[in-house]
Amino acid sequence: MQDILALASANLLTPMILCFALGLVAALARSELTIPEAVAKGMSIYLLFSIGFKGGVSVADHGLDARLVAALAAGVVLSFVIPFAAFALLKVMTRLSATDAAAVAAHYGSISIVTFVTGSSVLQGAGLVAEGYMVAVAAAMEAPAIISALYLASRSGGQAEKMDADLWREILLNGSIVLLVGSFLIGLVTGEPGMARIEAFIVAPFQGVLCLFLLDMGLVAGRGMRNAKGVLTAGVLAFGLLMPVVGAGFGLAAGMLLGLSAGGLALMMVLAGSASYIAVPAAMRVALPDANPSIYLTLSLGVTFPFNLVLGIPAWVAVAQAVGG
Amino acid sequence: MQDILALASANLLTPMILCFALGLVAALARSELTIPEAVAKGMSIYLLFSIGFKGGVSVADHGLDARLVAALAAGVVLSFVIPFAAFALLKVMTRLSATDAAAVAAHYGSISIVTFVTGSSVLQGAGLVAEGYMVAVAAAMEAPAIISALYLASRSGGQAEKMDADLWREILLNGSIVLLVGSFLIGLVTGEPGMARIEAFIVAPFQGVLCLFLLDMGLVAGRGMRNAKGVLTAGVLAFGLLMPVVGAGFGLAAGMLLGLSAGGLALMMVLAGSASYIAVPAAMRVALPDANPSIYLTLSLGVTFPFNLVLGIPAWVAVAQAVGG
Amino acid sequence: MQDILALASANLLTPMILCFALGLVAALARSELTIPEAVAKGMSIYLLFSIGFKGGVSVADHGLDARLVAALAAGVVLSFVIPFAAFALLKVMTRLSATDAAAVAAHYGSISIVTFVTGSSVLQGAGLVAEGYMVAVAAAMEAPAIISALYLASRSGGQAEKMDADLWREILLNGSIVLLVGSFLIGLVTGEPGMARIEAFIVAPFQGVLCLFLLDMGLVAGRGMRNAKGVLTAGVLAFGLLMPVVGAGFGLAAGMLLGLSAGGLALMMVLAGSASYIAVPAAMRVALPDANPSIYLTLSLGVTFPFNLVLGIPAWVAVAQAVGG
Amino acid sequence: MQTHKAKRVEIIIEAPMESRLTAALEKAGVTGFTVLPVLGGSGRSGRWSREGQVGRSGMVAVVCLIRPERLDALLEAAFTVVERHIGVIGVTDAEVLRAERF
Amino acid sequence: MQTHKAKRVEIIIEAPMESRLTAALEKAGVTGFTVLPVLGGSGRSGRWSREGQVGRSGMVAVVCLIRPERLDALLEAAFTVVERHIGVIGVTDAEVLRAERF
Amino acid sequence: MQTHKAKRVEIIIEAPMESRLTAALEKAGVTGFTVLPVLGGSGRSGRWSREGQVGRSGMVAVVCLIRPERLDALLEAAFTVVERHIGVIGVTDAEVLRAERF
Numbered sequence A, B, C: 001m002q003d004i005l006a007l008a009s010a011n012l013l014t015p016m017i018l019c020f021a022l023g024l025v026a027a028l029a030r031s032e033l034t035i036p037e038a039v040a041k042g043m044s045i046y047l048l049f050s051i052g053f054k055g056g057v058s059v060a061d062h063g064l065d066a067r068l069v070a071a072l073a074a075g076v077v078l079s080f081v082i083p084f085a086a087f088a089l090l091k092v093m094t095r096l097s098a099t100d101a102a103a104v105a106a107h108y109g110s111i112s113i114v115t116f117v118t119g120s121s122v123l124q125g126a127g128l129v130a131e132g133y134m135v136a137v138a139a140a141m142e143a144p145a146i147i148s149a150l151y152l153a154s155r156s157g158g159q160a161e162k163m164d165a166d167l168w169r170e171i172l173l174n175g176s177i178v179l180l181v182g183s184f185l186i187g188l189v190t191g192e193p194g195m196a197r198i199e200a201f202i203v204a205p206f207q208g209v210l211c212l213f214l215l216d217m218g219l220v221a222g223r224g225m226r227n228a229k230g231v232l233t234a235g236v237l238a239f240g241l242l243m244p245v246v247g248a249g250f251g252l253a254a255g256m257l258l259g260l261s262a263g264g265l266a267l268m269m270v271l272a273g274s275a276s277y278i279a280v281p282a283a284m285r286v287a288l289p290d291a292n293p294s295i296y297l298t299l300s301l302g303v304t305f306p307f308n309l310v311l312g313i314p315a316w317v318a319v320a321q322a323v324g325g
Numbered sequence D, E, F: 001m002q003t004h005k006a007k008r009v010e011i012i013i014e015a016p017m018e019s020r021l022t023a024a025l026e027k028a029g030v031t032g033f034t035v036l037p038v039l040g041g042s043g044r045s046g047r048w049s050r051e052g053q054v055g056r057s058g059m060v061a062v063v064c065l066i067r068p069e070r071l072d073a074l075l076e077a078a079f080t081v082v083e084r085h086i087g088v089i090g091v092t093d094a095e096v097l098r099a100e101r102f
């Protein structure tokens, strides 16, 4: 416990978390500070490319681990299963309609790649090394939750649009999956010589770019909070704080079954405990248009994301160190 | 004098000034070279964040100087007072209407953060170190001038909109103030360990980014000059060259009273001698809509900014070295 | 031959080429992965500035080579002449109208600066150094081909708009020419001391930025291919693969006459063998509006650019090493 | 100059629905349209702006000029797509040059 | 399809005034509007383009579809804001689907 | 409020032609116009989107509000520029406040 607190406070005073806080405060105070959409998107492409490439190089270095396939499968299963737990919790804790609850559940089964990136960077600060293929696991966990959610919505009489081929393609080939998997493969193929060529670009400035990106995330989350007055009942809020813990628990179980290293265990908890706010919202607008976007965006971006950033990640890292290898 | 000239010519042949000149020439020759707005804004966010953070870390390193508060107060006073001097000069030197003169005066009381950034970078090249809190002084000097200008405009019968709460918030929480102060505080809190994490991002590439940013400033200034034919009478032009010297004089006096180091003295002159072209123009469009934007933009961006870049900064640095510690 | 293959396969497995391939595959699979226009333009400005500046510094270091003027003249002549060869080949190999053929010919006489940048980076990997002024030659080769093409079009009865002063200015002062020549001159003037100031920005991250830029080029090329179904007959496709070889042959001849080093020879082949897809298409929309843009864009971006990237560049480098100094 | 009667239809729709809308328009025989970016807006589902978003989102405006007799087919097609989604459709009388293009 | 008469109002205004305009519209009971970016323009105060600007500036276009009977209230509200500022207001007759939304 | 009859002309044109179009408009005595960005579109020359482009390209929309009696001069001027290029011109009846501005 003391360890968790020490780690949390060390984590709290990093430039990254403080940048997020700055953005949050600026947006809540209605400052006109903004980061242009194109720049934010450029930074996210950089972060995804960098983390994918580093993962691939690390797998190239350590040889293909037999657990890669098992970990991918575990990720897919987690993404399918977690929405059911989230849906059940929502039914108990909130009065959301079945459609809204299903849409929220989809977000928690999927993952937040920025939480993952921040988690990796905290791990590095703590001197832990995770399995390189965890980025592939992250990619694998993006989409399955959507299927569970549509099943939940239609089972409860909600009007889900039928999943046409276009929607499948959009979900499975969404930008972050393609970029993560693609750069992972590029890292895998080019290995250390490739890394030597582009290291100065993708390694050294990484944490600095992450700071500015989290500043933008803080701005976006803060604006979302401001626009979402009235959306968050106490029950919904409580769900947004409890669910990441539940999700991380699933991740812990899966990671221990797989026999991951302490670093890998922590990242598995980070993934399972995080909630999507890019891929899944877009899919929900197409497939479950009757679900209210304010609810799921505010929950995932305004509640769970900051919770994970500030408390979740250091807690999962501490647990993983206590439990894992 | 010889020193000033030597420094000026050394300064003239840096990539930074030459990039500004390239932009200016390209725009005047009507080249279609442009830097996308989002990229230019991204670079300015980077520069502000970097300079604020470095200032904070430097204060964290050297301990809180008792003069910080005095320097902030001096900055606020300068920003309040300089517009009166500018207004008086404009009345003598030009035939601008009271409203136009008040609007121009606001710009000269406030500051140009890019001039400040370039000044810091020239100081560094000259081996001088300034007080880290000068970035906080810069932030404090952005807004007060606006109040003086609105007072001047209404005293002369000009029709200033009443300053509503929204306008106050927009001015005091404008992007550059929030970013400067925020990153200063983050640097202060995280200190050297924070710096170690993001140094590769915010220190090493700084001057290179500044080059590309000044290229864009040159393009913008050149386009402004082209569109502003007829706006600049000889009197107005002379004001744009004289006023930075007057302002820098105010800055020198304040800095000597405060007992700043040579570096701090130079930056105080840079701030007082520079003219705003981001925060104040936007405020003037809202609060003094009858003032002609071509006049104040052309003056501040097309006359005073290049003057400071090429002659002002090296001159202030030389004076500060001769006079200061 | 074996050398070419070895170099080609070494080249194929670099992060750069793989990033291009990733973009191509993602676009062909209709992934929604996109790089914002502003970010792509920002990266291209970075690459042009960096390569121009480095060229200038290298000339400053080695002293002004007497061959600079001869090389510039050779570049201009090549750019004038190659369109005639391209037009003749198109008449033999395809059924394109005279207007379409002239427009395509203009692209092949001009150059692709990204191909040039990639070529420089491959040279560096191969331990070769080229004459610094090759970037000036690149700039000189952008425009002349347009004149030849308009002559060819009007000679064949095509309706070329008359070249007014505006169009001339747009072509000769287009963004990439101004940026290349401008940064070359800045590098030349500031030399090593200038380089020392901004090296961390323009040298270290260069290859990494090039990777992300080529990812975008792959996306754009892939989307172009998808939209261009039906445009590419077998003859047109064959032209797109043959013409870079013909162009490179012209470049080889010119380079040998000039007595360039192996590195310079390779770059001359790269330039002559590459086809424009920025400056010339925009000029063609204005000057030859009846020419079909799908044809010239698909050819230059979708056929010749990938060919040069994957096979052309390594081949030209190998030839230059075999033949040159 | 000689002009011809036409209708100008303006459809404001969520960005993830854009490709579905344009596909439906093409299927309904609409020969041309233009897509404009949107910065923000307000409606029954509240205020939003591009700055409050991450990822691909927000809305776009699709503008079509068509012959009056094709209006109904276009509206049917568009309505099927936007029906359950947020957004608006507005129609204005217009005139165009070069009728052969529409 | 069944359509209903409406007015389309298009207001081109300086970006720093956008929030004041939309606040005034909301106060005047306007239920919906869309904000579009503007690249540049020309008017009595001369030519400008986004490229000639630093910082937050330039103009935006605000488009509202409203019931005809609400037009006057909207114009009053909008005019109070734009009165002393540069910019233009244009009104067109339009038709909308789903009248209950307006 | 007091409004005055006007025409709203919307011209969608390739970006490299923008400066030529606005120069022609100014020459024809058009006192104001606004340029909006365009994301993509479809027409006789096929589908395009800003994402499928490198360099300065794509299209823009130019909107002019003018007095009805000046319409013909404007259309002549615009047509000379767009004649051989892709793009469309649409005209709508409109009303404006502050007629002295047009």
Ligand SMILES: Nc1ncnc2c1ncn2[C@@H]1O[C@H](COP(=O)(O)O)[C@@H](O)[C@H]1O
Residues within 6 Å of the ligand: D012, D040, D041, D042, D043, D044, D045, D046, D048, D059, D085, D086, D087, D088, E031, E032, E033, E034, E035, E063, E064, E065, E066, E101, E102
């Ligand atoms: N009356 C209107 N006039 C113009 N745009 C509207 C109007 N109503 C809605 N919109 C646009 O359509 C979006 C969604 O509207 P709604 O479905 O009412 O939430 C809004 O954010 C606006 O961009």
Ligand SMILES: Nc1ncnc2c1ncn2[C@@H]1O[C@H](COP(=O)(O)O)[C@@H](O)[C@H]1O
Residues within 6 Å of the ligand: E012, E040, E041, E042, E043, E044, E045, E046, E048, E059, E085, E086, E087, E088, F031, F032, F033, F034, F035, F063, F064, F065, F066, F101, F102
């Ligand atoms: N007649 C017009 N038609 C379209 N837009 C106009 C017109 N007049 C002015 N504008 C727009 O409003 C801005 C300011 O106009 P002004 O107040 O006349 O300087 C211009 O830059 C244009 O973007």
Ligand SMILES: Nc1ncnc2c1ncn2[C@@H]1O[C@H](COP(=O)(O)O)[C@@H](O)[C@H]1O
Residues within 6 Å of the ligand: D031, D032, D033, D034, D035, D063, D064, D065, D066, D101, D102, F012, F040, F041, F042, F043, F044, F045, F046, F048, F059, F085, F086, F087, F088
């Ligand atoms: N009927 C139309 N309605 C709206 N925009 C159109 C229409 N036809 C063409 N456009 C626009 O004009 C561009 C060129 O059209 P075209 O010359 O027909 O290829 C298209 O890409 C669209 O952006």
Ligand code: NA
Residues within 6 Å of the ligand: A082, A107, A108, A109, A110, A111, A112, A247, A271, A272, A273, A274, A275, A276
């Ligand atoms: Na999750």
Ligand code: NA
Residues within 6 Å of the ligand: B082, B107, B108, B109, B110, B111, B112, B247, B271, B272, B273, B274, B275, B276
């Ligand atoms: Na000042």
Ligand code: NA
Residues within 6 Å of the ligand: C082, C107, C108, C109, C110, C111, C112, C247, C271, C272, C273, C274, C275, C276
């Ligand atoms: Na060539």
